[in-house]
Amino acid sequence: MKWFNILKTDKNNRSIITEISIRHKKIHTPVFMPVATQGSVKAVSSHDIKEIGAECILSNTYHLYLRPGVDIIKKMGGLGKFMNFDGAILTDSGGFQVYSLSNLRKITENGVHFSSHIDGSKHFFTPEKVIDYQYYINSDLWTHLDVCVENPAEYSVAKEALEKTKNWAKRSIEYFKKITAHMEEKPKIFAIIQGSVYKDLRKQSIDYAIELGFDGFALGGLSVGESKNEMYDTLQMIMENIPHDRPVYFMGLGDPIDIWMATKYGVDMYDCVLPTRNARNGQALTSKGKIYIKNSQYKNDQSPLDNECSCYTCKNYTRAYLSHLYKSGELLSHRLLSIHNLSFLINQTKIMKKAIEEGKFEEAFKKFLDKYGSNK
RNA sequence: GGUUGGGUGGCAGAGCGGUCAAAUGCAACGGUCUGUAAAACCGUCGGGCUUCGCCCUACGUAGGUUCGAAUCCUACCCCAACCA
Numbered sequence: 001m002k003w004f005n006i007l008k009t010d011k012n013n014r015s016i017i018t019e020i021s022i023r024h025k026k027i028h029t030p031v032f033m034p035v036a037t038q039g040s041v042k043a044v045s046s047h048d049i050k051e052i053g054a055e056c057i058l059s060n061t062y063h064l065y066l067r068p069g070v071d072i073i074k075k076m077g078g079l080g081k082f083m084n085f086d087g088a089i090l091t092d093s094g095g096f097q098v099y100s101l102s103n104l105r106k107i108t109e110n111g112v113h114f115s116s117h118i119d120g121s122k123h124f125f126t127p128e129k130v131i132d133y134q135y136y137i138n139s140d141l142w143t144h145l146d147v148c149v150e151n152p153a154e155y156s157v158a159k160e161a162l163e164k165t166k167n168w169a170k171r172s173i174e175y176f177k178k179i180t181a182h183m184e185e186k187p188k189i190f191a192i193i194q195g196s197v198y199k200d201l202r203k204q205s206i207d208y209a210i211e212l213g214f215d216g217f218a219l220g221g222l223s224v225g226e227s228k229n230e231m232y233d234t235l236q237m238i239m240e241n242i243p244h245d246r247p248v249y250f251m252g253l254g255d256p257i258d259i260w261m262a263t264k265y266g267v268d269m270y271d272c273v274l275p276t277r278n279a280r281n282g283q284a285l286t287s288k289g290k291i292y293i294k295n296s297q298y299k300n301d302q303s304p305l306d307n308e309c310s311c312y313t314c315k316n317y318t319r320a321y322l323s324h325l326y327k328s329g330e331l332l333s334h335r336l337l338s339i340h341n342l343s344f345l346i347n348q349t350k351i352m353k354k355a356i357e358e359g360k361f362e363e364a365f366k367k368f369l370d371k372y373g374s375n376k
Numbered sequence: 377g378g379u380u381g382g383g384u385g386g387c388a389g390a391g392c393g394g395u396c397a398a399a400u401g402c403a404a405c406g407g408u409c410u411g412u413a414a415a416a417c418c419g420u421c422g423g424g425c426u427u428c429g430c431c432c433u434a435c436g437u438a439g440g441u442u443c444g445a446a447u448c449c450u451a452c453c454c455c456a457a458c459c460a
Contacts (some may be wrong), residue, residue: 022424035411035412037411037412038412042389042414042415043415057445061411061413062408063389063412063413090410090411093411094409094411094412096411096412097411097412098410100411100412101413104413117413118413141412143411144410165392192411201409218411219411220411221411222409222410223410223411223412224410249411250410250411251409251410252410253410253411255410258410269408270410271411272410272411272412273409273410273411273412274409274410276412277409277410277412277414277415277416278408278409278410279415280413280414280415280416281408281409281414281416281417282415283409292406292407294405294406294407295405295406296406326415329415331415333415334415338398343395
């Protein structure tokens with residue numbers, strides 16, 4: 001049986017629903033994957049994650065390597081057992097930390113030298129080591145070490161980053177094949193597509209990923225400084241050049257409008273810190289747009305965060321209470337807002353699936369925008 | 377009743393002749409966040425305007441000294457501690 005199955009495509013655009021089967025777990029796309037950087041979707045328990053309906057979460061090799069250490073995770077039976085989550089787990093390679101911790105690292109041909117953001121200690125990541133670490137973490141979907149550059153990037157800078165990324169991709173998949181050869185239930189590995197906003201570079205990146213035989217495409221180097229229009233243009237160009245015979249994952253996308261848009265272009269998978277981070281910072285996503293729960297207008301508001309939402313938070317608590325919790329610095333506000341925001345995004349993907357199923361994606365998208373508002 | 381120390385913006389609390397519409401913190405108000413170094417960060421915060429500046433009202437109250445007072449003097453009103 002194939003592990004990646006296309007269930008339905010919309011006639012008028014590239015939106016698509018698929019089913020991914022990975023090591024006895026199923027992922028239905030389009031899918032939103034909550035981010036559990038350090039083996040925890042911040043503020044929510046694994047029980048909450050399941051209840052929210054997340055089929056897959058994303059964790060981070062770099063962070064788990066530094067703390068608690070991948071050896072400990074291995075000893076605990078892998079990350080799923082460690083954090084008591086039985087859904088699928090995708091791990092980011094640490095490539096994003098190459099970008100976000102740019103002042104703490106040095107890239108060489110062979111890998112990346114890091115100073116730990118925790119204690120300053122020195123570490124060296126190679127493509128092979130990162131594969132090893134994911135083996136210890138025992139995630140289901142792996143990514144290779146890549147070089148992510150901030151936008152806007154000079155062509156030469158983007159090209160150089162891509163060259164390294166390609167080189168590392170090759171080393172990664174070769175080592176991946178070796179290390180997973182004995183495994184009965186093999187994980188899958190995604191290529192990270194780089195190339196900034198440059199068409200020839202992106203094309204080259206895609207072609208090379210196909211040539212090397214990666215299991216999926218992870219679109220990197222987007223939503224890292226470029227304008228929305230540039231991002232959409234680049235995405236469209238990428239999607240026109242990508243064969244959809246394997247999953248396409250847009251790394252780090254979480255704005256609801258962006259997810260709708262990317263799904264229209266054919267993307268299957270998303271992850272983002274936005275719903276959880278913004279929840280902790282007092283912002284709730286609703287079908288009528290985002291709201292700041294601390295704003296004075298909500299302190300007397302007896303309605304739920306979102307009338308159209310049936311998450312645990314919306315079923316049980318008022319905006320007035322959430323406003324009070326947030327302003328009082330009560331930790332419960334983080335949990336309740338995180339549960340809601342994650343539920344909101346996952347619910348959006350459900351709406352998308354249904355619409356694609358019925359061949360009405362465009363209408364559903366328009367309906368969403370009409371209510372949500374097209375202002376960011 | 378006496379002595380001493382105080383009364384500063386919503387609160388706490390600096391300032392003790394001009395650079396003060398008044399530090400700082402909190403509160404309040406608004407915003408940012410896209411493969412998490414984030415329960416973080418950024419604005420605004422006396423009023424009014426023709427708003428990269430100007431005008432008005434303000435540091436308990438009322439007078440006074442001074443070119444100039446939140447800052448010095450006098451009286452009064454409060455508050456705190458101590459002494460009768």
